[in-house]
Amino acid sequence: MYLGDVAASLxxxxxxxxxxxxxxxxxxxxxxxxxxxxxxxxxGHADAPSLKEKAEECRAKLARGLTTAPEGSPPAWG
Structure with a gap:
């Protein structure tokens, strides 16, 4: 199993x-x-060439989750 695919699913x-x-x-x-x-x-795996691009994509999606929220919800993960 490829770590990048697991990270994307999570x-x-x-x-x-x-x-x-x-x-x-x-x-x-x-x-x-x-x-x-x-x-x-x-x-921790940001320097791994095989994971770098997928890690960036995942971080960007998670960052959007930190700043956007469903209507009527606060814009924070917690």
């Missing part, structure tokens, strides 16, 4: 959980925690 899961979770709810909190851990893993 990124999508975090983003979807963030979008669908209620503000202040457990799902959104778990998504925040997982996104933070995923960002740390991606940072």
């Amino acid at each position: 990124t999508e899961t975090c983003v979807l959980a963030r979008e669908r979770g209620a503000a202040g709810g457990e799902l959104r909190a778990k998504a925040s925690e997982a996104a933070g851990e995923l960002l740390q893993v991606l940072a």
Whole structure:
């Protein structure tokens, strides 16, 4: 299994959980925690040539999740 594909799948899961979770709810909190851990893993592999492009894509998607929110929700992961 390719680490980049796993990272992309986890990124999508975090983003979807963030979008669908209620503000202040457990799902959104778990998504925040997982996104933070995923960002740390991606940072640790940022110099790997085979992962660099996918890691950048994942970080960009997660960053958008930090600044955008579903209507009526606060613009934060937590």
